[in-house]
Structure formats: C-alpha cells, structure tokens
Amino acid sequence: MAEQFQTQQLALANSVAQLPLLTTLNAQGREAFAEAAMPTRKTEAWKYTSLTALLANEYGAPAVAGSNEQLTAAATINGLDAARLVFVNGQLSNELSDALALQQVTLFSQANDGQQALISEKLNSVLTQAQGSEHLFNDLNNANVNEGVLIHVGKNERLQQPLQISYLTTQNANPFAVTARILLVMETGADATVVEHYGSDEHAQVNFTNALTEILVGDNARLQHYRLNLMQEESLHIGSTHIDLGRDSQYNAFHLALGSRITRSDLVVNHNKGGSHCEISGVYIPQNQQLVDFHTCIEHKVAHCTSNEVFRGIMNDKAKAVFNGRIHIHPQAQKTLAELSNKNLLLTNSAEINTKPELEIYADDVKCAHGATVAQLDEKGLFYLRSRGISKREAEVIMSFGFINELLEALPDEAITNLLRPILAQRFGREQDLALHLLENEAAGIAGENA
Amino acid sequence: MSSNAEIERRIGNDYQAGFVTNIESDTLAPGLDEDVVRFISAKKGEPEWLTEWRLKAFRAWQEMVEPDWAHVTYPKPDFQALSYYSAPKSMADKPKSLDEVDPELLATYEKLGIPLHEQMALAGVAVDAVFDSVSVATTFREKLAEAGVIFMPISEAVHEHPELVKKYLGSVVPQRDNFYAALNSAVFSDGSFVYIPKGVRCPMELSTYFRINEAKTGQFERTLIVADEGSHVSYLEGCTAPMRDENQLHAAVVELVAMDNAEIKYSTVQNWYPGDKEGKGGIYNFVTKRAVAHTNAKVSWTQVETGSAVTWKYPSCILKGDNSVGEFYSVALTNNFQQADTGTKMVHLGKNTRSTIISKGISAGKSQNAYRGLVRMNPNAEGARNYTQCDSLLIGDQCGAHTFPYIESKHPSAVVEHEATTSTVSDDQLFLCRQRGIDTEKAVSMIVNGFCKEVFKELPMEFAVEAGKLLEVSLEGSVG
Numbered sequence: 001m002a003e004q005f006q007t008q009q010l011a012l013a014n015s016v017a018q019l020p021l022l023t024t025l026n027a028q029g030r031e032a033f034a035e036a037a038m039p040t041r042k043t044e045a046w047k048y049t050s051l052t053a054l055l056a057n058e059y060g061a062p063a064v065a066g067s068n069e070q071l072t073a074a075a076t077i078n079g080l081d082a083a084r085l086v087f088v089n090g091q092l093s094n095e096l097s098d099a100l101a102l103q104q105v106t107l108f109s110q111a112n113d114g115q116q117a118l119i120s121e122k123l124n125s126v127l128t129q130a131q132g133s134e135h136l137f138n139d140l141n142n143a144n145v146n147e148g149v150l151i152h153v154g155k156n157e158r159l160q161q162p163l164q165i166s167y168l169t170t171q172n173a174n175p176f177a178v179t180a181r182i183l184l185v186m187e188t189g190a191d192a193t194v195v196e197h198y199g200s201d202e203h204a205q206v207n208f209t210n211a212l213t214e215i216l217v218g219d220n221a222r223l224q225h226y227r228l229n230l231m232q233e234e235s236l237h238i239g240s241t242h243i244d245l246g247r248d249s250q251y252n253a254f255h256l257a258l259g260s261r262i263t264r265s266d267l268v269v270n271h272n273k274g275g276s277h278c279e280i281s282g283v284y285i286p287q288n289q290q291l292v293d294f295h296t297c298i299e300h301k302v303a304h305c306t307s308n309e310v311f312r313g314i315m316n317d318k319a320k321a322v323f324n325g326r327i328h329i330h331p332q333a334q335k336t337l338a339e340l341s342n343k344n345l346l347l348t349n350s351a352e353i354n355t356k357p358e359l360e361i362y363a364d365d366v367k368c369a370h371g372a373t374v375a376q377l378d379e380k381g382l383f384y385l386r387s388r389g390i391s392k393r394e395a396e397v398i399m400s401f402g403f404i405n406e407l408l409e410a411l412p413d414e415a416i417t418n419l420l421r422p423i424l425a426q427r428f429g430r431e432q433d434l435a436l437h438l439l440e441n442e443a444a445g446i447a448g449e450n451a
Numbered sequence: 452m453s454s455n456a457e458i459e460r461r462i463g464n465d466y467q468a469g470f471v472t473n474i475e476s477d478t479l480a481p482g483l484d485e486d487v488v489r490f491i492s493a494k495k496g497e498p499e500w501l502t503e504w505r506l507k508a509f510r511a512w513q514e515m516v517e518p519d520w521a522h523v524t525y526p527k528p529d530f531q532a533l534s535y536y537s538a539p540k541s542m543a544d545k546p547k548s549l550d551e552v553d554p555e556l557l558a559t560y561e562k563l564g565i566p567l568h569e570q571m572a573l574a575g576v577a578v579d580a581v582f583d584s585v586s587v588a589t590t591f592r593e594k595l596a597e598a599g600v601i602f603m604p605i606s607e608a609v610h611e612h613p614e615l616v617k618k619y620l621g622s623v624v625p626q627r628d629n630f631y632a633a634l635n636s637a638v639f640s641d642g643s644f645v646y647i648p649k650g651v652r653c654p655m656e657l658s659t660y661f662r663i664n665e666a667k668t669g670q671f672e673r674t675l676i677v678a679d680e681g682s683h684v685s686y687l688e689g690c691t692a693p694m695r696d697e698n699q700l701h702a703a704v705v706e707l708v709a710m711d712n713a714e715i716k717y718s719t720v721q722n723w724y725p726g727d728k729e730g731k732g733g734i735y736n737f738v739t740k741r742a743v744a745h746t747n748a749k750v751s752w753t754q755v756e757t758g759s760a761v762t763w764k765y766p767s768c769i770l771k772g773d774n775s776v777g778e779f780y781s782v783a784l785t786n787n788f789q790q791a792d793t794g795t796k797m798v799h800l801g802k803n804t805r806s807t808i809i810s811k812g813i814s815a816g817k818s819q820n821a822y823r824g825l826v827r828m829n830p831n832a833e834g835a836r837n838y839t840q841c842d843s844l845l846i847g848d849q850c851g852a853h854t855f856p857y858i859e860s861k862h863p864s865a866v867v868e869h870e871a872t873t874s875t876v877s878d879d880q881l882f883l884c885r886q887r888g889i890d891t892e893k894a895v896s897m898i899v900n901g902f903c904k905e906v907f908k909e910l911p912m913e914f915a916v917e918a919g920k921l922l923e924v925s926l927e928g929s930v931g
Contacts, residue, residue: 044520048859331848331849334848344860346860346862346863346865347863348863349830349862349863350830350861351861351863352859352860352861353858353859353860354857354858354859354860355858356855356856356857356858357854357856357869357871358853358854358855358856359843359852359853359854359871359873360522360851360853360854361843361845361851361852361853361873362850362851363845363848364845364846364847364848364850364875365848365875366845366873366874366875367872367873367874368872368873368874369870369871369872369873370854370869370870370871371868371869371870371871372856372858372867372868372869373866373867373868373869374828374858374860374865374866374867375865375866375867376863376864376866
C-alpha cells in the first residue's frame with residue numbers, strides 16, 4: 001500500500017504544470033521522495049501514528065471549485081481586520097482574496113524578478129536546516145509544489161493588518177491532494193501577524209493536504225503566528241512549519257489542531273543567532289476516532305536564546321493524540337533557558353495519549369526543564385462545582401474549557417480567541433446550547449464586572 | 452568558567468578495583484556456535500531441557516540484530532572474538548568449603564573489601580561471589596537454609612531445585628526478549644538464585660559480587676529471585692573489573708518475581724572499569740533487568756552507576772497485580788568518555804498500581820548521559836499513578852545530558868506526572884559555599900551529594916556510605 005501511494009503521488013507530481021522557477025526543487029523533491037522509505041510503526045518519528053487511513057485512498061487533482069456561502073463563512077474570522085488570501089481546494093479564490101493588493105504579498109506564479117530571486121534563494125533553505133526533523137512528506141511537498149505564497153516584509157516595515165492565509169476544502173468528486181506552500185521572509189526589524197488557517201465546509205470529503213511553511217525572521221524582527229487547523233473529520237493533514245530566527249528576533253505562535261482522521265503537525269524552530277526568543281502555545285482536541293500528532297523541535301544552536309513551549313490536549317471518545325516535544329541544546333548554546341510543558345486530559349476509557357518530552361543537551365551552563373502530565377478531570381474540582389448546584393455535565397464542560405481557556409485568553413488577538421471559543425466550547429459541551437449558554441454567562445459576568 | 456576548570460582538574464580517574472588477579476584459568480577458546488553453547492551446558496552438567504533452552508535462545512539470537520536506538524556510539528563487539536567461558540582452574544574440582552578455596556581468590560575479594568570468611572564478614576550480609584564464569588563462594592548458606600531461604604549459584608540450583616528454576620527461568624525475560632538477553636540465555640554462565648518461601652522475611656541482606664578477571668572474555672551472569680507470597684528480601688549487587696585497554700562485554704539478565712504481597716528490594720552499585728581518560732578500554736554493560744509484581748507486591752530498584760564505558764540498562768517493573776508498586780531510584784554518573792543510556796520501564800497493567808521514578812544523572816568530562824524511560828498505562832490500569840522526576844547535572848561544557856521519556860496512557864483515571872530539569876553546578880551555589888569557608892572541591896562534592904540524596908537514602912546503609920565515596924572518587928578532578 002505504501003509503495004502504491006508513493007508511485008501514485010509521484011505520477012501526480014509529474015502531471016502538474018511546473019513553474020520554471022521551481023523545476024530544480026521539484027526534481028530534487030521527486031528524487032528524494034522516490035528514494036525515501038514510507039514510515040512504519042518502527043520509525044521512531046511515526047511510532048504512534050498509523051498512516052493506513054492516508055494510504056487507503058487514491059488522490060487526484062481537485063476540480064476548480066466555485067464559492068458558496070459556507071465557504072465565505074469559513075474564510076471569515078469575525079472581528080479580525082485581515083488582508084486575506086483564500087485557496088479553495090488548492091486554487092486561489094479571487095472572490096475571497098484581497099491580500100494580493102499588498103506589495104508584500106505575492107504568489108510564486110506572479111512573482112517579479114526581485115521576488116523570484118528571493119524565492120530561489122530562500123525557498124527550501126529553512127527546511128534544509130532541520131537535522132533529522134524533516135520527513136518524506138516535506139520531500140513530497142517539494143516534488144509537488146507549483147504554486148505558493150511569498151510574503152516579504154521589508155526592513156523595519158510593519159504589516160498594518162494581520163495577514164490571513166486560508167486553505168479551504170470543499171466538495172469534489174474524488175479524494176484529492178492539495179499542496180500548500182508558504183514562504184515568509186521578514187527583514188531586519190520587520191513586524192507582522194500571520195494567520196495560517198486550514199478549514200473546510202460541510203460538503204468536504206476525503207482530502208489530503210500537505211502543507212509546508214518556511215519562515216525567516218530577521219534580526220530584531222517579530223512575528224505573531226497562528227496556525228489553526230479546523231478541518232472537518234475526514235481530512236488528512238500533514239503539515240510542517242520550519243522557522244529560522246535571527247538576532248534578537250521573536251517568534252510568538254499559537255498552534256491549534258482540532259483533529260481530523262489524521263493530523264500531523266511538525267514545528268521546528270532554529271535559534272540561529274543570539275538573543276532570539278520563541279514563545280509557543282498549542283492546543284489539540286481530537287474527538288471520535290481522530291488522531292492528532294504534534295512533533296515540535298526547538299534547536300538551540302547559539303548562546304543566549306530562550307524558548308518557552310506550552311501544549312495542552314484533551315482527548316475524547318476514541319481519539320488518540322501524540323505529542324513529541326524535543327529541546328536540543330547544541331554545544332555552543334550556553335546560557336540557554338528552555339522550558340516545555342505538556343498537559344493532557346483523557347476523558348474516556350478508549351482515548352489515548354502518547355507524550356514524549358525530550359531533552360538533548362550538550363552545553364552545561366543552561367537551564368532546561370520539561371514537564372508532562374496525563375490525568376482526568378480533577379474529582380475534587382467536579383465535586384466543588386456540583387455541590388454548588390451545577391450539573392455534572394456542565395461541571396465537566398466548565399473544567400475542560402478552563403483547562404485550555406488559559407491559553408486562549410493569552411492570545412494577543414481577541415478576534416482569534418473569539419473565533420475559537422465557541423468552536424472549542426462546543427467540543428466539550430457537544431450540545432451547542434450548553435456551550436453557548438456557558439459562554440453567554442461568562443460574557444454577562446464580564447459585562448457585570450465592567451459595569 | 453573558572454570553577455569549571457577547577458572541576459575539570461578534580462575529576463581524576465582513580466579506579467581502585469583495577470588490578471588483575473594472577474590465577475590460572477580454564478578459558479574456552481574465543482568463538483560462538485552451537486558447540487560452545489553445548490560445551491557450557493555440559494561443563495555445568497545441565498539437564499537436557501536447559502541445554503535445549505539455551506540452544507533455542509542461541510538460534511533466536513542468530514536472527515536478531517544488535518539494537519542501535521540507544522544514545523551511545525561504540526564499535527560493535529565482535530562476538531566471535533570473545534571467550535564465553537572462563538573459570539579459575541582451582542575451582543575445577545569444586546571446593547567443599549571456604550578453606551579449600553584458592554587463597555589467591557579469597558585475597559582478591561579481601562582487596563575489594565568483600566570478605567568471604569563468615570566470621571569476618573559484615574554481620575547480616577550473605578555474599579555470593581562470582582569470578583568470571585563461576586561462583587567462588589556463597590556465605591551463610593546454612594544460616595539462610597534454616598529460614599528456608601535458598602541462596603546459591605544458579606548452576607547449583609539447576610541441580611538442587613530444578614522445579615523452581617524450570618518454572619521461573621525466562622518467565623520474566625524470555626529468551627528472545629532482546630539481542631543481549633538472547634545472547635545471555637544462550638551462554639549464561641553463573642549467577643545467583645534466590646527463593647524466599649511464603650511469609651518469610653529474609654533474615655539478612657543477600658548480596659552478589661561480580662568480578663571479571665580474565666582478558667578477552669565476556670561475563671554473562673543470570674540472576675533469578677523469586678519471592679513467594681508475603682515474603683521480603685533485600686538484595687545487593689556489586690561489580691568490578693581490572694583495567695584493560697580492550698573493551699569487555701558484560702551482558703547480564705536479572706529476573707525478579709514478586710508474588711502476592713511480596714517485596715523485593717534490589718540495589719546495585721555498578722563499578723565496572725570505565726576506561727581511561729582517553730576513553731580507551733572499559734566494560735560494555737548491556738543488561739536486561741526486569742521484575743514482575745503480582746497483587747499488592749512491591750519491587751524497588753535502586754542503582755548507583757559509576758562504572759562501565761558504555762551502559763545500556765533499563766531495570767523495569769511489570770505491575771501485573773492490582774495495587775502493586777514499582778520504584779526506581781537511580782544515580783548515574785559518567786565521566787571522561789563514558790556513555791550511559793539508562794532508565795526504567797513501568798508497565799501498569801493492574802488497577803491502582805503505583806510507580807515512582809527518581810533518576811539523577813551527572814555528566815562530567817566528555818561523557819554522554821541519557822535517561823530513557825517508559826511509563827505505560829494500559830486500558831485496565833484504573834486509578835494507576837506514576838510520578839517521575841529526572842534531573843541532570845552537567846559539569847563541564849563538553850558533556851551531554853539527555854532525557855527521553857515515553858509516556859503512554861490509555862486510561863483516563865490513570866495519572867502520570869513527569870518532570871525533568873537540567874542544570875549545572877552554578878557559580879552562585881559555589882560562591883555561597885566558598886563564602887562560608889568551604890573549599891571548591893568540598894563544595895561541589897556537597898552539591899553533588901545533595902543532588903543524589905533522594906536516591907542514596909534508598910540504599911542499605913553500608914552501601915549508601917560506599918556509594919557516596921564512589922561518587923567522590925569518580926568525580927575527582929571534575930568538580931571544583
């Protein structure tokens with residue numbers, strides 16, 4: 001089955017119209033992908049993640065999809081005044097996109113000479129820094145890519161609006177594959193907020209998104225990055241984010257995976273210059289038979305960098321989650337401060353969590369810590385709420401929600417918090433009324449305080 | 452980092468057990484095939500079933516590949532260049548009592564601080580001394596027999612208590628468990644066998660002392676401890692080897708069976724020769740240790756690891772019965788070019804099972820020290836609980852400390868907590884001590900001792916003192 005998938009994906013790669021700019025990369029990718037072995041249960045990085053569901057289908061290229069109200073709704077984040085780039089089934093939707101008007105944003109196919117030079121120089125450059133954190137799906141992305149988004153924020157420039165890049169999927173006759181590629185280059189002192197968003201409407205069927213985002217944060221630059229995976233249940237998503245941090249730069253991120261048939265998300269942060277800092281939080285909430293797999297790797301390559309990573313997960317029904325958080329301190333990276341925390345809630349007997357916080361340290365003057373916990377909702381807490389007349393169900397929702405609300409509240413963009421809260425609340429409440437009721441109560445409470 | 456330079460200076464390498472005993476030995480020519488397995492079995496006069504058992508393991512081993520997932524690098528041993536059996540000649544005609552044992556052998560143990568004469572021995576510790584492939588002497592056997600406790604070399608137990616050996620051998624670590632366990636099952640030479648009958652509290656500490664002496668040999672001992680219902684035993688294990696330029700292989704298997712309500716406490720002070728300052732020589736220590744705990748049983752592993760060039764060791768607990776308890780306390784110190792990949796596995800099968808893991812890793816010089824652990828909560832492990840703490844201390848900027856904890860949970864009411872920190876002996880700490888008139892050397896020693904306190908307090912008293920000293924010697928020159 002694995003070989004079949006490989007051959008078929010290669011055939012697909014050969015069939016797409018290539019961009020002259022990307023032919024070398026495509027060829028490299030094809031070669032690497034053809035040679036790579038499909039991961040099995042014995043492959044350490046895929047130990048807990050079965051790809052059977054992915055390999056079971058044959059994927060074609062999607063037909064061009066029109067837009068509908070649901071898609072428009074899916075592409076809209078209320079209250080976020082964002083410039084948008086919306087792809088539907090892998091094709092740019094002109095109707096829903098307005099970000100191309102910005103001089104910082106372009107597509108690979110529309111790049112001018114200067115931008116083409118930049119793409120040639122930087123594309124794939126962050127990925128190649130990964131020391132063992134890259135995998136064959138990155139090669140596949142290289143093989144398949146024939147379009148992508150280039151964001152180039154110039155020296156000391158600030159993107160006035162957040163930039164939202166949405167990859168949406170909708171109805172298609174057959175299972176299809178989408179290759180998403182983003183290259184974000186931030187020059188010295190640049191500042192931006194980017195929302196990377198994967199979603200689908202109700203009609204979406206089996207589809208496989210292979211996403212690869214490379215980010216270069218220049219000296220003194222600052223990036224606020226959201227990576228929201230809100231795809232529907234049958235989706236298969238394998239995505240990687242690779243980041244290169246310059247001197248005194250900052251990468252703040254929030255990664256969310258609601259869960260789908262398979263969601264695999266890799267995050268690799270390379271601290272390449274001193275004084276850089278990354279602050280990453282993440283939430284995963286798979287339900288039913290979903291699988292979420294987060295692999296993060298913080299590479300501290302130089303001295304005087306700091307990193308802080310907080311991931312929380314709630315597993316319901318028969319869902320399964322994998323979290324692998326690696327901190328790698330290279331011999332030169334003295335005076336590093338690195339922390340990682342991973343907390344998990346298991347709600348049912350058939351849910352499963354496999355977590356592995358790893359430390360690999362080759363420098364002595366560092367402070368590193370990681371912690372991981374797995375538990376269920378605190379009985380005393382539930383009892384406390386119930387003793388005050390709150391039903392068991394409601395108490396459970398309140399406590400589950402409280403578990404991740406802390407991370408949501410800390411997000412700098414309120415619009416994102418507001419987008420996610422009802423979605424997440426519904427996950428715990430199941431009954432939408434209950435969730436909304438709780439949210440309303442809370443809103444009323446806040447209003448009351450303000451008054 | 453002036454303090455580090457001081458530390459560096461102080462970590463010397465004073466391996467006091469590095470002498471060679473000049474004694475004639477019967478050593479089998481190097482090489483390994485079915486005939487060698489048969490030879491070892493015949494030499495021990497083993498029954499047919501055990502010979503077959505060994506051969507089965509050997510056949511399985513031939514198909515297995517040496518594992519390479521551990522965070523260690525070393526030239527793979529050439530298994531055909533090793534000798535699989537070596538015994539002092541004087542042991543050939545089985546001495547009946549200690550008086551008949553070669554005085555040279557006794558002197559060896561004397562020198563190592565393990566007196567085998569009962570009148571001179573520490574009261575309350577019975578010792579089984581294993582020299583290369585054979586057991587030299589076992590003290591206090593009669594006294595233990597009075598209590599019904601069986602404590603003897605496993606090669607003798609095969610003859611005297613075949614039913615027990617047959618029942619439990621390989622029941623915890625099957626022949627094909629892993630590469631080294633399979634090798635051990637095929638060629639194991641000697642080791643200790645302990646059986647504590649129902650409801651008996653073993654009247655004294657039991658102890659085995661392993662010594663490698665011959666060059667170009669491997670030591671493959673096998674220890675089997677069975678604690679029957681409601682019994683209690685505390686067992687100590689120590690090991691040393693001469694200083695040699697070549698690497699020697701030590702692949703042991705330890706199996707513990709704790710029946711209902713039984714308690715086994717297993718302590719190890721591992722001080723195999725770690726190699727010299729350039730990383731030349733030293734023992735490859737590839738050990739499989741595992742325990743099964745039945746209902747309400749308790750198994751506690753305590754280890755102080757200071758020796759060996761390469762360590763690959765994961766004492767584990769299968770918490771099979773409800774309410775069973777597993778504990779793992781470890782101090783692993785690596786210096787110079789030593790490499791250690793060690794940790795534990797706690798597999799929670801029963802309800803309300805509990806486990807505690809305290810691991811302290813200290814790396815100095817150019818060494819690499821990794822903790823690798825697994826905590827697994829199976830779907831039936833209702834109310835199971837685990838607490839893991841693994842701390843690493845780095846001394847010097849050329850060493851590494853790594854943590855690879857695997858946490859797998861399939862039960863919502865199971866609670867798993869894992870914490871890990873890595874730090875160095877900070878200038879602030881040193882400053883505080885020095886300001887109070889404590890010199891750098893003492894200060895570091897104090898800090899390291901404090902760092903390990905939680906584990907040392909689990910060791911039997913004599914061992915705790917020993918372990919503290921061992922740590923000091925091993926660290927000499929690295930800590931300032």
